[in-house]
Amino acid sequence: MPKLILIDGSSYLYRAFHALPPLSNSQGEPTGALFGIVNMLRATLKAKPDYVAFVSDAPGPTFRNALYELYKANRPPMPDDLRAQVEPMLAIVSALGFPILRVDGVEADDVIGTLTEEACVQGIEVEISTSDKDLAQLVRPGVQLVNTMTNTTTDTAGVVEKFGVQPSQIIDFLTLTGDTVDNVPGVPKCGPKTAAKWLAEYGNLDNLMANADKVGGKIGESLRAALPQLPLSRQLVTIKTDVSLDLPVTGLTPRDKHVDELRELFRRYEFKAALKDLEAEAAASSGEGAAAEAPASPPAPAIVELEADIPALNMQGQYELVTTQAQLDHWLAKIANAPLIAFDTETTSIDSMQADIVGLSLSVEPGHACYVPLTHDYPGAPAQLPRDQVLAALKPIFEDPNRPKLGQHAKYDINILSHYGIVVQGLKHDSMLESYVWNATATRHDMDSLARKYLGYETIKYEEVAGKGAKQIAFSQVDCDTACRYAAEDADITLRLHHALWPKLESAPSLRSVYENIEIPLVPVLASMEQRGVLIDVNNLRTQSQQLGKRMLELQQEAWKGLGREFSLDSPKQLQAILFDELGLPAKLKTPTGQPSTNEEALEAIADDHPLPRLILDYRGLAKLRSTYTDKLAEIVNPRTGRVHTSYHQGAVATGRVSSSDPNLQNIPVRTEEGRRIRQAFVAPDGWVVLAADYSQIELRIMAHLSGDEGLLKAFHEGGDVHRATAAEVFGLAPEQVSANQRRAAKAINFGLMYGMSAFGLARQLGVDRGEASDYMARYFARYPGVHAFMDATRQQAHRDGYVETLFGRRLYLENLTSRNQALRAGAERAAVNAPMQGTAADIIKRAMIAVHGWLGQRNDDAHMLMQVHDELVFEVRKDAVDEVRAGVIERMSGAAQLSVPLLVEAGVGTNWDEAH
Incomplete structure (x- = not known):
């Protein structure tokens, strides 16, 4: 089917403006919204639609203002920085070859609705590029919404999943909920869930209005009070599909680009990546490049800030599948003489302590990499080199500290290789940490995000090769050729990212010092802690779970007694009705849909007004302890080791703090007796004790x-x-x-x-x-x-x-x-x-961990660092070495920084973490 792409320009202009930081060119002209729109349009052109239109609101009032004087009355005027970008936006859109539609007296939605209706009649598939929920009423077979900023698609099933109603019910749904942004009155206190529930029961708005007297409670009163204005609200939210247009759908073919005009605009607004692509296209079309033979470039993302202007870093790679000894010998020779070896593993799980290796990729030159499959076992899989033979050949190289290595989140791969007796040494770089140290808040630090930001490159996603959801297959079931394209790209892109990011750190000596002296040396420290894990007393946890359950039951019965009847303390809906409708307590916080909130902050705000909110808070606190720790910890004991292994994250907290997950050790509460008791389940084996060392008021x-x-x-x-x-x-x-x-x-x-x-x-x-x-x-x-x-x-x-x-x-x-x-x-x-305080504290404890780890490595295996929690380090120490280890730990923690005041460290010892703390 031919395809029509309709771009909701007004929606994306505002979204890009608020999604991006306030960017400007060297002349001080604002460019943030313009930048986002330009990159989204470039991505649209790469999709090669048959028909396309950029639809924007025309200036001036619309027919809705005549219907309702207060329509959009509360909207603030367009910010000056945004208004300044409207005209250049339209100039670029036009120069790119997009037909622009702006129709007086109606909104962009109405133009989109009319074109959608016409396209459906003619059998043309429609894709509406928007983030506007109102346009969900247009969805049907052959019509879908695409949000290019979040890469999400909404079809009929998506509308039902998102709103709880069919697309044909969206108009009635919006009528009931109203729209505070457009100042469309709905039914007061009617949120999306209530609207969906009513429409499920009555089918449509007309039936609901006819049966309004059957709706009970205060919400029923609100419905009946709103009945007179609901027809008007329905008119306001209904998209017109009969706007008179000068062009038919088939007249909306993409035009040729105005290259000279685009070149001038891209230079003025300093869109380097867009200009680079434009020049390449111009050269190819004039015969200066072999466009037909060149590999397809990756699609431009919707919003991206390209920071790398380095030749060849966003090219398509050349990858080799290694299945013979001769091929492996060739790559062994290459990495033996390489100045830097990028490596990556493919495994059976994201849990590095339970995963098995499936294959391994290597790269020593940007654009070139290999993948060595080890355990692919689908029908018809090619013969593969024996896993142990390959790993034995690589072991001397991985364990040689004089052969520099590079990874992306290398700690994971270090843990994987440790299962096979390989102790990786010589980690010189980690592209995740290069990005994190350069600017912790500029982007997420996963490979896909980094490649998009720093290389302008769209990586192959895991779901593209293995599927997703219930249909996802194990990586060992992916055919080797496909696996090679995906896995070898990981090693290649890791190396390319290093070439883009390392020069940045070299240009900033203080950041380079943080990277080389703190973050990189910390990787093997955290890996060692994760591999060791911590011993858990499972029976102790089970006893605690029973005690928590008993106390939760007591709180529940106390709440029931106070109210005089039974109800669910776990139901926000019931609590909402009891607290705010029945008891009349003040609703001091609202949910995003305007309903009274029952979250922790909201309950704390009214805890002094009635005993029930405090009972609910206490009940929830115990329930969280039980579900998160006393029940879960026992479930996640690793069967290989009999211990719990947390995952530490270096690139997650902007201030430099290390965080943890599965379990999250940072969030075990210590201010309540029940929370502190959880630490009693963290124990030492026979002949050992737990030592906890904590910075005081750091x-x-x-x-x-x-x-x-x-x-x-x-x-x-x-x-x-x-x-x-x-x-x-x-x-x-x-x-x-x-x-x-x-x-x-x-x-x-x-x-x-x-x-x-x-x-x-x-x-x-x-x-x-x-x-x-x-x-x-x-x-x-x-x-x-x-x-x-x-x-x-x-x-x-x-x-x-x-x-x-x-x-x-x-x-x-x-x-x-x-x-x-x-x-x-x-x-x-x-x-x-x-x-500066929190970040310096993070740096200090990281420096302490590095120093203590190095010192413990020289000892006779009589102490192991197990956990880092906030300003505390926890160790497992053999009983006969306690005094010496405690003194050594305090000395190194106290010496981790030279401040003008003493760095005081307090250390305790016990049979469990609680005793030692």
Whole structure:
């Protein structure tokens, strides 16, 4: 079938404007929205549609404004930065060869609806490129919505999945829910779930209106009150399909590009990748290039910021499937003499501690790589070299520290190879960490995202070779030729990313130091911790689960007794009705659909108004402990090792912190007795003990060092209770005269300031009025002026440079410092103050881990580092080595940084983690 692509230009203009940072060219002209639109259009052209149109709203009122004077009345005027991009957008769209449709008196949706209707009559398939939910009413067989910014497609089944109704019911659905953005009145308190439920029961709006008296409760009252205006709302949300147009669908063929005009526009707005592609196309069409013989270039992504302008880094690769000894010998010779070896493994699972290897890929030159299949076992699979024979040949190279290696998230591959007796040494680079250190917030750091951003290259996705969902096959079942294209590309792209990213780090000495001295040396440390795992007392956990279940039952019965009947504490819908309709408690927070929220923050806000919210919070807290830890930990014990193996993540937290998952060790609560009890299940084997070493008030000590405040430095050097000393300064008392409440206030200020706490936040935490909290803060800054000066200087640096730095030179970029949204801007300023402390703390504990790991490696296997949780390191130590190991750990943790105040480390020992902490 011929295909028509309709681009909802108005929708994408706003989406691109808000999705991208406020980009501008060297002349200061805004380009963010324009950049997003241009790349989306380039991707559309590569799809080679038969017919295409760029549809945009015309200026001026529409027929809907005549129907309802308040239609879109609440919409703010178009931002100046966006308005400035409209005309250049239309100029580029036209020069690219897209027919542009703007019709007075109607909206872009109505033009799209009319063209869709006409195309369907003529048997033309329609793809509507949009993010506008209203256009879901046009979906039917042969018509689908495509959101190129999220790479999602919505057909009839997708509409049902997303909205809970058929496309034919979308108009009625939108009528009931209303639209706050367009100021279309709906039924008050009717959210998407209620609207879908009504339409499932009554079929359509007319039937619902006819039976409105049968709908009970307050929502029924809202429905009946809204009946008079629902017909108008239906008119407003209904897309016209009979707009008079100058061009028929078949007249919307793509035009030839106006190359000279495009060249001028791309140069003016500094779209280097687009200009590069344009010049290549022009050269090919003029006979200067063999376009017919060149491999197809990957499609341009919808929104991408190309940062690499390096020849050959986005070319198509040449990959070799290695199945013979001669081929393997050839590659062994290549990697033996290579300055850098990129490697990657294909496996049976994303869990590196349970996965088996399926194959291995290598690359030493951008654009060239090989894949060595080891255990592909589908019918008709080619003969493969024996796995053990291949790994034995590679082992000396992988274990040679003088042969530099490169990976993308290499820790995973190091763990995989460890199952086969290979201890990888000589890891020189990791493209994931190069990107993370260069700019932690610029993009996600997975290979697909990095290739798109830094190479302008679309990688083959796993689902493309193995399928997805229930139909996904194991990688060992993928045919070897297809597997080669996918797997060899991984090694090749890893090498290309290194060539794009390493020059950036070389240009920034402080970032290069963070990368070479902290992040890369940490990889084998984390790998070793993951491989060791931690011993869990499963019986202890089962007992805890039973105790938690008993306490949850008691809380449930207490809640039932208070209300006088049974209900589900796990049902947000029932809780919503009970708390806000029946008990009349204030709904202080709303869900995105406008319903009263029952999340933790909402319940905390009303916990003092009635006993039930606190009972629900306590019940949920116990339920989470049970599902996340006491039940789950026992289930994830590795059958190979009898231990639990968490996964540590280096590239996930912008400030440099290491996070963990499966299980998430960072989130085990320690403020409740039930939470602390979970640590009792982390035990040591017979003859060993658990040692836990923790930095004391590390971020506050870093604040003292970075601010250089004399009062704070003095408090730490005197070695007493720093919070009591602070209270004495703030309240003008001798330390022994400080009350418990005054110390609590000082502690809240000490820690709150690092997180940008306002007087309002301090007042809420201390339970005092805002004026008293403001007075506390004023006195604090008067006694510690260096802290105030440091905070001001940090904010100024952030606004000047766009980033702040840790003590060791790690950068945190803060794009929202220039946001038009005041709340986002204020949040970025708070992050700017906190990031140097939190980031420096992260760097310090990473440096400590590297030092301790190196020292333990020289010992007689009498201690192992098991876990890193916030500012704490946890070890398994043989009983006869405890004193020596504790002293050595404290020495190296204390020496991980030279601050102007002591780095205090406290260490404890016990049969389990709780005892040791």
